[in-house]
Amino acid sequence: MLSFLSRRVMWMVVTLWAVSLASFFIISLPPGDYVSTLQAEAESRGEMMSDSQLSALRSRYGLDQSFLAQYWKWISNIVFHGDFGQAFAWNSRPVSDLIWDRVGLSFFLSVSTLLFIWAIAFPIGIFSAVRQYSPGDYLATFFGFFGMAVPEFLLALVFMWAGMRFFGTSPGGLFSPEYQDAAWNLGKVLDMGAHLWLPIVIIGLSGTAGLIRITRANLLDELYKPYVVAARARGMPEWKLLLKYPVRMSMSPFFSTVGWLLPGLISGETIISIVMSLPTTGPLLLSGVENQDMYLVGSFVLILSTLTVIGTLISDLALAWWDPRIRHRYEGG
Amino acid sequence: MLTRNHKPAAPPAEADPELEFDAAAARSSPWRLVWRKFRKHKLAVAGAVVVLLAYVVVVFAEFLAPTSTSTSDSTLTYAPPQMVKVDLSWSDGLQMYVNGYRTERDPETFEQIHTLDPDLRVPLRFLPRGDSYEMWGIIPWDRHLFGAAHAKDKVFLLGSDRQGRDLLSLIIQGSRVSLSIGLIGVAVSFLLGLLFGGVSGYYGGAPDTLIQRVIEFLMAIPTLPLWLSLSAAVPADWGPMMRYFAITTILSVLGWTGLARVVRGRFLSLREEDFVTAARLDGCGRIRIIFRHMVPSMSSHVIASLTMAVPAMILGETAMSFLGLGLQSPAVSWGVLLQEAQNVRTLETAPWLLIPGVAVFVTVLAMNFVGDGLRDSADPYKQ
Numbered sequence: 111m112l113s114f115l116s117r118r119v120m121w122m123v124v125t126l127w128a129v130s131l132a133s134f135f136i137i138s139l140p141p142g143d144y145v146s147t148l149q150a151e152a153e154s155r156g157e158m159m160s161d162s163q164l165s166a167l168r169s170r171y172g173l174d175q176s177f178l179a180q181y182w183k184w185i186s187n188i189v190f191h192g193d194f195g196q197a198f199a200w201n202s203r204p205v206s207d208l209i210w211d212r213v214g215l216s217f218f219l220s221v222s223t224l225l226f227i228w229a230i231a232f233p234i235g236i237f238s239a240v241r242q243y244s245p246g247d248y249l250a251t252f253f254g255f256f257g258m259a260v261p262e263f264l265l266a267l268v269f270m271w272a273g274m275r276f277f278g279t280s281p282g283g284l285f286s287p288e289y290q291d292a293a294w295n296l297g298k299v300l301d302m303g304a305h306l307w308l309p310i311v312i313i314g315l316s317g318t319a320g321l322i323r324i325t326r327a328n329l330l331d332e333l334y335k336p337y338v339v340a341a342r343a344r345g346m347p348e349w350k351l352l353l354k355y356p357v358r359m360s361m362s363p364f365f366s367t368v369g370w371l372l373p374g375l376i377s378g379e380t381i382i383s384i385v386m387s388l389p390t391t392g393p394l395l396l397s398g399v400e401n402q403d404m405y406l407v408g409s410f411v412l413i414l415s416t417l418t419v420i421g422t423l424i425s426d427l428a429l430a431w432w433d434p435r436i437r438h439r440y441e442g443g
Numbered sequence: 444m445l446t447r448n449h450k451p452a453a454p455p456a457e458a459d460p461e462l463e464f465d466a467a468a469a470r471s472s473p474w475r476l477v478w479r480k481f482r483k484h485k486l487a488v489a490g491a492v493v494v495l496l497a498y499v500v501v502v503f504a505e506f507l508a509p510t511s512t513s514t515s516d517s518t519l520t521y522a523p524p525q526m527v528k529v530d531l532s533w534s535d536g537l538q539m540y541v542n543g544y545r546t547e548r549d550p551e552t553f554e555q556i557h558t559l560d561p562d563l564r565v566p567l568r569f570l571p572r573g574d575s576y577e578m579w580g581i582i583p584w585d586r587h588l589f590g591a592a593h594a595k596d597k598v599f600l601l602g603s604d605r606q607g608r609d610l611l612s613l614i615i616q617g618s619r620v621s622l623s624i625g626l627i628g629v630a631v632s633f634l635l636g637l638l639f640g641g642v643s644g645y646y647g648g649a650p651d652t653l654i655q656r657v658i659e660f661l662m663a664i665p666t667l668p669l670w671l672s673l674s675a676a677v678p679a680d681w682g683p684m685m686r687y688f689a690i691t692t693i694l695s696v697l698g699w700t701g702l703a704r705v706v707r708g709r710f711l712s713l714r715e716e717d718f719v720t721a722a723r724l725d726g727c728g729r730i731r732i733i734f735r736h737m738v739p740s741m742s743s744h745v746i747a748s749l750t751m752a753v754p755a756m757i758l759g760e761t762a763m764s765f766l767g768l769g770l771q772s773p774a775v776s777w778g779v780l781l782q783e784a785q786n787v788r789t790l791e792t793a794p795w796l797l798i799p800g801v802a803v804f805v806t807v808l809a810m811n812f813v814g815d816g817l818r819d820s821a822d823p824y825k826q
Binding site: 125129132133139255256258263264268271384385396402407410411414419422 | 766807
């Protein structure tokens, strides 16, 4: 187990190094840089920027150096000083501050979405497998396909339109206008809850649909195996028979998704957040991409991939803890 | 191939009624068995019909769309959908018509508001003359399947958009990009996935380790930022065609890893099968073993995973274009059309702008059904 762990961690470091280089490279792909974005904005306002002004800006941000030099400057600051650089478009505020400001909501959104998904998907999936081809199963199957086929942002748009049309309020944003600038009180918290349940349901829907399908398929594979028949032949009560082994096996997807919580904390469900104007980290990322804010996007990608890699490791460990067969394979290999 | 293993040495002289079914199954080729099993999956068959119809629309888009994508009427922006009505009392038989628009100005905002006037009738007919086009770029014609009987009349069966273009025509013409991007993207990622997955699974050892690391590396990069940055990297001055291919490439570069895993897994399990060992003992070369024995017996699984990959690509294109990072107007795709619907205020005036989303939903749903049916029937010998 220990040698497995150390090998994995070693590969993780190599992968992360490759990811950091690749992400920095991808961000530098678009022609021009942040200063040329500034220039274009100034020109669209009818102002002109002189060449000396531009080159002063470039050297201030280090944009006149070679790609590798820029990369080194960026990555060494992160590794040695924990400094992710500054976001150009945000008056050079530190990237870490910007991200931290928004992590809270992203965190809350992804944790509650995941809990929502698990709470709904597992019972339905198990029911749907045990009562295969019952009306309930057909309903769950239909719901599963529905959830996988409808794009999340479309669902968000439909809900927002319906809210506007039938209730006269826009469900977007985090607070109603009257609470926007108010200090925190019970009313504001309740108001935020009233705004947040909808994104949670929308984001959770496709995840729920997928997990129902997986749980059902896994459980169906297990339900007809000889060990289940053997246990039944020995007179084991049906509920115990079901919960003790087949359900345990079908819970594997639960453990292989635990690790996704980590990157989800930061990625903040970009598209939904943009459509419903929620101040999570997602829209920040999109604006960073549009402005060619290299340090902001680069740090984002780096943090996200680090969390993905760590999350995958956590998932694998959780799975090994849950399923002795997998544990055995790790120990053997 | 598998067929040979299941063909009886000689046709049975007398068919035993109890064995008849099995004998018929034993004589049929694997593909026929897959088809038989697939046919039992009603939803999958229905899905297949819908998908086929959708691709018929793609092929004949210019003819089926009532107008071209560039036809617009700036006096009729955000016009509501019209319902086709049939008048049986018309003097020369049956007459189809829609109610025309009456335009008023909102006294406060001075916005134009179009409402349907029950007294106005715009006659419709099959095969009217309309915008001229070139079918598949070669056959010039000006007839459309259905539309206003007089070319000067405007008919918006699904309403019109911000520029006064017919939404129905836009959806039909947009299907070409939206539905082909999935096919081409999947074809590219299929080639990559088959190549790398095959090498990885068949040879094992060092090539396997290397390819697995590359896949892990690609999967470790979070999808959305990668998408966003890659499509931001596509130069803005590229034409619609170039942009289209760039987007397809981005989608397939990200999409092949999942397929490679499937192929690798199949290769790993097939490598140990008796028939592969038998072929090896018979002195078959590696290439022959792979292409003559292993690929045919895994092709149904691979096709099933391919079918599941197409809708994912369609959703990917839609999301990218929706965010304004995929295709851009004047190119028409379902995602580009949905971009118009991004604003809740706009939706309040023109909720029909969400209809392209219905098109996305229906095709993706149908494709998922087909994929599900294929997966269930992929192994016809499994009971």
